[in-house]
Amino acid sequence: MIAYLVAYDGELFYGFTGHPRSVEPALARALGRVLGRGSRTDPGVSALGNVVVSPELKPLGQINAALPRGLWVWGYANVEEGFNPRRARERTYVYIAPYRGEDVELMRRAASLFVGVHDFRNFAKGVENAITQIFSIDVEDRATYIELTFKGRGFKNKMLRKIAWAILAAGRGVVSVEELEELLKSRERRTPVPSAPAEGLVLLSIDYGIQFQIDRNILSRMFRYFQSKHQLYMSLSYSYIKIIENIAKLL
Amino acid sequence: MIAYLVAYDGELFYGFTGHPRSVEPALARALGRVLGRGSRTDPGVSALGNVVVSPELKPLGQINAALPRGLWVWGYANVEEGFNPRRARERTYVYIAPYRGEDVELMRRAASLFVGVHDFRNFAKGVENAITQIFSIDVEDRATYIELTFKGRGFKNKMLRKIAWAILAAGRGVVSVEELEELLKSRERRTPVPSAPAEGLVLLSIDYGIQFQIDRNILSRMFRYFQSKHQLYMSLSYSYIKIIENIAKLL
Incomplete structure (x- = not known):
């Protein structure tokens, strides 16, 4: 079995699981099957180091090519049969x-x-x-x-x-x-x-006491994605302040 | 002819005009026809006081009920035939x-x-x-x-x-x-x-030297909308900072 490190932008999904547009079905399409998950985060919650378990190892490049925008698999570890990602240190x-x-x-x-x-x-x-x-x-x-x-x-x-x-x-x-x-x-x-x-x-990380192989190229792509979204939302939220201030003058 | 005051959240539209999901076609559906516009703002640009001209006066409540989320008509003025909203003070x-x-x-x-x-x-x-x-x-x-x-x-x-x-x-x-x-x-x-x-x-405002009748209820709704989006994007952009900082530690 393989444990995969998963990151996502919570704004783009309807929660982690239980909805056609949630994170898990998108992961399942790319990984084949998802047997277990570290944390079932709420709708709107982002994660850097969530974990899912899947039967077999696929190349990370191939997995990520099949994932939608705002969702990445950036590391993996071989884990024993019966590994339960709910149980963490x-x-x-x-x-x-x-x-x-x-x-x-x-x-x-x-x-x-x-x-x-x-x-x-x-x-x-x-x-x-x-x-x-x-x-x-x-x-x-x-x-x-x-x-x-x-x-x-x-x-x-x-x-x-x-x-x-x-x-x-x-x-x-x-x-x-x-x-x-x-x-x-x-x-x-x-x-x-x-x-x-x-x-x-x-969700920043889940520690199982195991070592993951991580992919720095995917991390770099994630870094650029989150930095550009940070800048976009920062600018938008300041723009909205100006609109709010000007509406307040009219009220 | 009627000049209407128009506000919109630029993030939700593909610009002001020229695209099926731009502001103008949505306005035209609610107003009947759009004969002229104050400013053709770029995709992504928000406006508080853009202006469009339409042949007849409709109740603002009815107009707004027909508009999508993030777009409001919040004032109007009777203008002379031949009024050109491109020409402003x-x-x-x-x-x-x-x-x-x-x-x-x-x-x-x-x-x-x-x-x-x-x-x-x-x-x-x-x-x-x-x-x-x-x-x-x-x-x-x-x-x-x-x-x-x-x-x-x-x-x-x-x-x-x-x-x-x-x-x-x-x-x-x-x-x-x-x-x-x-x-x-x-x-x-x-x-x-x-x-x-x-x-x-x-785009905050366009001054034509004319007085608009404005609707405070609609302005209040706009205020709450922009305030809640401001708070959402502020929180999200700070959350993204934490993800960025933690990716940086891994790179």
């Missing part, structure tokens, strides 16, 4: 939000609540067993944006987006750290915590 | 570029070259008569982006994007103000000046 996600005056120290205090083993039932959606471990949540102030880096073995459905919402809400004074603590410790199911927007979340 | 465009360390004083010096009446043959594309007047070019440093505001009676094909390129290139030291001056004064046709990316350009 560590997953790293980053959540990005434009800076809107959040108090970074309050965000760090809120983030520290979630680190460790907890029952995340009030910070997950539709799961029976919500007990899992977060290794670390790093909160960085990057001047124009806030960056939350999550490390853990595995995360429950919507858990990262709900925790991201909670940390940002604490930083904005919308909820207190004490309220979040109470909600995390409560065994009752409470009013669901909102999920922060999907487009802020990126 | 003043057009205002803004060009936005993410800040990349440009020298703002050099940009202001470069911008001042273009103000006044000039033959813009080396800063326009495929036009016979390139003589026109720019009233002003305002260069503002908005910390994360540079904003160039152009005012003039009318601009030649690609002229604003070529002048924006020239001003930004001067600010980055790619060309000198003296070289631009020489190019503007030269009567020979030289190697074409590149055009700055279309997504940075926005």
Whole structure:
């Protein structure tokens, strides 16, 4: 069996799986079959290092030629029969939000609540067993944006987006750290915590303790793709600011 | 005849006219007929206050219900037979570029070259008569982006994007103000000046000295639309930065 490293632009797909225009069916067409996946990311979420398992090794050039725009297979590793890509040592996600005056120290205090083993039932959606471990949540102030880096073995459905919402809400004074603590410790199911927007979340990597063969040419192509989309959306979002400002003058 | 105020998100259309998925055919379906237009903006260029002329007045609610997402008619004025929307007192465009360390004083010096009446043959594309007047070019440093505001009676094909390129290139030291001056004064046709990316350009308004009736409800809807797209693209462009940084570590 082969484990493949997969990257995609979440904006161009209807989620990872379960829809004709999601990532997985496009991968299956190029790889032959997809037997397992590392993470089923939500619609709108991008990934650099997601992993899928397929029966046989095909040349990466041939695979990528059969993939649509915004989706790449950029590495592979031979893995034993029975390798389960759900079982990882560590997953790293980053959540990005434009800076809107959040108090970074309050965000760090809120983030520290979630680190460790907890029952995340009030910070997950539709799961029976919500007990899992977060290794670390790093909160960085990057001047124009806030960056939350999550490390853990595995995360429950919507858990990262709900925790991201909670940390940002604490930083904005919308909820207190004490309220979040109470909600995390409560065994009752409470009013669901909102999920922060999907487009802020990126799956960076999944560590299985195995070494992948990587293709630098494909990585270079990905680099150029994401750089040009970054520049396009940066320019567009600034252009929209001018339209917004001018509409505001008319209202 | 009726002159209508038209706004659109340039990202969603194949330019203003000449393509089945451009702005004008969509307007014509909702308005009945389009007899004239204020500005034929390039593909990718957004507008807040473009103008089209149509034979009869329809209720704005009915027009907007027939328009696709990202296109609005938000005002109207009765105009005389023979009103030519190409002939305006003043057009205002803004060009936005993410800040990349440009020298703002050099940009202001470069911008001042273009103000006044000039033959813009080396800063326009495929036009016979390139003589026109720019009233002003305002260069503002908005910390994360540079904003160039152009005012003039009318601009030649690609002229604003070529002048924006020239001003930004001067600010980055790619060309000198003296070289631009020489190019503007030269009567020979030289190697074409590149055009700055279309997504940075926005048509803000066209002044005909007439008063339009405007619809605040439609403006409010436009405001929410552009605000949510601004936030989406801001978040996405920051997410792409994280992917780019992590690819760079692997290269």
